[in-house]
Amino acid sequence: MKTFFADEQRKHDPKMFLSSGAAQPNPEKPERIERLLAGAKAAGSEIVRPRDHGLKPIAAIHTPEYIEFLQNIFLRWQRIEGASEEVVPNIHPLARGGRYPASAVGQAGYHMADTACPISADTWGSACWSAWSAVEAAEAVLSGARSAYALCRPPGHHAFADVAGGFCFLNNSAIAAQHLLGSSKRVAILDVDLHHGNGTQGIFYGRSDVLTVSLHADPVRFYPFFWGHADERGEGAGLGYNLNLPLARKTADEGFLEALEVANRRIEAFAPDALVIALGLDAFEGDPFGGLSVSTPGFARIAEAIALLGLPTVIVQEGGYLCDELGANLISFLTGFK
Numbered sequence: 190m191k192t193f194f195a196d197e198q199r200k201h202d203p204k205m206f207l208s209s210g211a212a213q214p215n216p217e218k219p220e221r222i223e224r225l226l227a228g229a230k231a232a233g234s235e236i237v238r239p240r241d242h243g244l245k246p247i248a249a250i251h252t253p254e255y256i257e258f259l260q261n262i263f264l265r266w267q268r269i270e271g272a273s274e275e276v277v278p279n280i281h282p283l284a285r286g287g288r289y290p291a292s293a294v295g296q297a298g299y300h301m302a303d304t305a306c307p308i309s310a311d312t313w314g315s316a317c318w319s320a321w322s323a324v325e326a327a328e329a330v331l332s333g334a335r336s337a338y339a340l341c342r343p344p345g346h347h348a349f350a351d352v353a354g355g356f357c358f359l360n361n362s363a364i365a366a367q368h369l370l371g372s373s374k375r376v377a378i379l380d381v382d383l384h385h386g387n388g389t390q391g392i393f394y395g396r397s398d399v400l401t402v403s404l405h406a407d408p409v410r411f412y413p414f415f416w417g418h419a420d421e422r423g424e425g426a427g428l429g430y431n432l433n434l435p436l437a438r439k440t441a442d443e444g445f446l447e448a449l450e451v452a453n454r455r456i457e458a459f460a461p462d463a464l465v466i467a468l469g470l471d472a473f474e475g476d477p478f479g480g481l482s483v484s485t486p487g488f489a490r491i492a493e494a495i496a497l498l499g500l501p502t503v504i505v506q507e508g509g510y511l512c513d514e515l516g517a518n519l520i521s522f523l524t525g526f527k
């Protein structure tokens with residue numbers, strides 16, 4: 190299986206992060222890439238640089254005003270006297286039905302869900318290359334590869350069509366799924382990250398051509414709090430095409446695999462032409478977020494169970510934070526998927 194990754198993805202290096210109101214170092218560090226690259230290589234994967242795919246695959250998911258915002262907001266922010274080094278929102282609309290603001294501060298609040306996704310000079314470039322890694326992996330699968338791995342960083346699954354959030358700017362998994370639809374009728378996205386894939390759910394909530402399934406720590410007391418509950422099933426034409434499987438805190442391998450069985454049966458019934466796995470490794474028992482308790486060998490078992498679906502599969506990296514086993518967890522998953 191090939192790994193797609195571009196060096197430009199290293200440049201985004203966010204500093205700001207608020208955890209329960211306290212300023213902390215941002216956990217979405219470039220160092221994650223080194224651990225994941227080492228893991229991919231150790232799993233026998235060849236590292237391939239993606240091509241520049243331009244704005245088209247990004248604009249197939251994200252709105253024009255949001256793309257313009259991401260492209261320009263850093264320079265606009267620098268013109269504000271006394272502004273922070275990174276773009277961080279300090280005001281949000283209560284509902285988004287109000288007027289679209291003209292000011293940089295207003296737009297930051299409109300397009301950024303939280304303080305976990307600060308924007309610097311390098312953010313847009315890194316986010317584009319991360320998305321293009323996902324597009325290139327989708328291209329590989331469209332060209333006949335059974336599977337491909339996109340080492341996407343920054344990650345994507347908390348990004349909505351016009352909102353950044355939770356370390357995410359462009360929704361790489363959604364972009365890969367939409368790209369696969371170029372020659373498929375139906376695509377399923379299976380999100381196994383510790384956190385609910387709220388952005389991915391939001392993007393496809395009214396559609397029946399992309400099934401979205403997410404296993405995650407129960408959001409009743411966990412990020413992203415407002416989404417990820419079992420009664421969110423889609424709307425309109427998309428009703429029944431979103432499945433959330435919230436798990437109790439500290440759920441370990443057996444509990445995770447049981448829920449995965451439910452997910453896999455739903456995906457089989459949907460009968461997609463291709464699959465996107467939103468691969469968060471933060472469900473790991475030693476991950477700094479500490480929400481679930483999947484073991485290192487558990488990731489291989491998860492991968493084996495998903496591989497049994499027998500679908501052409503794009504694996505898109507989502508979360509998974511710095512801990513000694515980050516690379517080993519990726520090796521376990523990629524080896525299990527073979």
Ligand SMILES: [Zn+2]
Binds near residue numbers: 384469471509
């Ligand atoms: Zn996560």
